[in-house]
Amino acid sequence: MTDDKLILGGHEFNSRFILGSGKYSLNLIEAAVRDAGAEIITLAVRRANTQKGENILDYIPKGITLLPNTSGARNADEAVRIARLARELGCGDFVKIEIMRDSKYLLPDNYETVKATEILAKEGFVVMPYMYPDLNIARDLVSAGAACVMPLAAPIGSNKGLATKEFIQILIDEIPLPVIVDAGIGKPSEACEAMEMGAAAIMANTALATAGNLPLMASAMKLAIEAGRKAYLAKPGRVLSRGASASDPLTGFLRE
Amino acid sequence: MVKVNGDFLDIAGKTLLEYLESTNYDTRRIAIEKNGEILPKEKYGKTKLEDGDIIEIVSFVGGG
Numbered sequence: 354m355t356d357d358k359l360i361l362g363g364h365e366f367n368s369r370f371i372l373g374s375g376k377y378s379l380n381l382i383e384a385a386v387r388d389a390g391a392e393i394i395t396l397a398v399r400r401a402n403t404q405k406g407e408n409i410l411d412y413i414p415k416g417i418t419l420l421p422n423t424s425g426a427r428n429a430d431e432a433v434r435i436a437r438l439a440r441e442l443g444c445g446d447f448v449k450i451e452i453m454r455d456s457k458y459l460l461p462d463n464y465e466t467v468k469a470t471e472i473l474a475k476e477g478f479v480v481m482p483y484m485y486p487d488l489n490i491a492r493d494l495v496s497a498g499a500a501c502v503m504p505l506a507a508p509i510g511s512n513k514g515l516a517t518k519e520f521i522q523i524l525i526d527e528i529p530l531p532v533i534v535d536a537g538i539g540k541p542s543e544a545c546e547a548m549e550m551g552a553a554a555i556m557a558n559t560a561l562a563t564a565g566n567l568p569l570m571a572s573a574m575k576l577a578i579e580a581g582r583k584a585y586l587a588k589p590g591r592v593l594s595r596g597a598s599a600s601d602p603l604t605g606f607l608r609e
Numbered sequence: 610m611v612k613v614n615g616d617f618l619d620i621a622g623k624t625l626l627e628y629l630e631s632t633n634y635d636t637r638r639i640a641i642e643k644n645g646e647i648l649p650k651e652k653y654g655k656t657k658l659e660d661g662d663i664i665e666i667v668s669f670v671g672g673g
Binding site for chain 2: 373374375376377379382395396397398399400401402403408409410419421422424434437438439441442443444509510536556558559
């Protein structure tokens with residue numbers, strides 16, 4: 354399994370669990386990263402606060418790849434602006450494009466996302482676009498230079514699981530880039546199922562932030578993602594449409 | 610007046626670095642946009658703030 358790498362923009366990762374850092378205490382980040390076995394953590398960009406002295410970067414262990422998102426962007430131009438500011442903050446070229454026009458469902462604007470992907474990929478960013486799982490848009494994102502596609506499983510923060518399962522499967526089958534399931538995964542069983550389907554990685558934040566014990570849930574998610582990945586590589590056995598198939602020999606019975 | 614992160618401040622005439630030194634911003638952890646253009650760190654000391662300038666100072670926070 355050691356040669357089973359997740360490759361994003363030429364960078365190799367062993368972990369297939371991308372961790373969010375929102376909605377929980379900075380003091381829990383180190384334990385979350387450790388117990389998740391995560392190598393990538395997402396961040397948001399906001400107006401700096403002069404009041405508090407503490408910065409989230411001081412809480413993230415060394416060697417972890419930072420993945421700034423463009424949350425707050427309502428269109429491609431705003432996403433590009435946030436991505437450039439994030440790069441100026443001096444923590445690499447990764448960016449997760451997140452463009453939303455409504456605050457009720459927080460659904461990504463696929464069209465604006467393609468536009469932002471094209472601009473940022475040309476500027477050398479490793480572009481990871483959060484998207485609604487639509488095959489045509491996913492193909493446009495490939496053409497635009499995305500490093501992966503990140504379809505949502507369910508609305509952000511909902512913990513509703515794989516509501517878009519059939520459409521994520523289509524992306525996995527048709528898109529020649531890593532398909533990273535982002536948003537909506539609430540439980541390890543759902544993460545495992547997505548990985549069994551062939552997802553390249555799972556991104557989760559709320560599932561951990563709203564769990565009773567965050568580091569323990571991080572560990573459970575990690576195990577589920579690894580189990581699902583191994584099952585995918587092992588190729589799950591067939592399902593009978595009806596009837597049964599004995600697992601024991603059908604000869605040598607102790608009768609007659 | 611100079612608009613910094615939405616607030617109007619009476620700091621025209623100062624350099625950006627002089628303004629930053631009068632605040633608690635952690636200059637290692639911020640990025641700055643002046644009138645829509647990103648300002649590299651090495652220019653903070655040479656950039657004189659003028660009336661009407663719009664400054665955005667950002668940093669990383671937790672997010673998903």
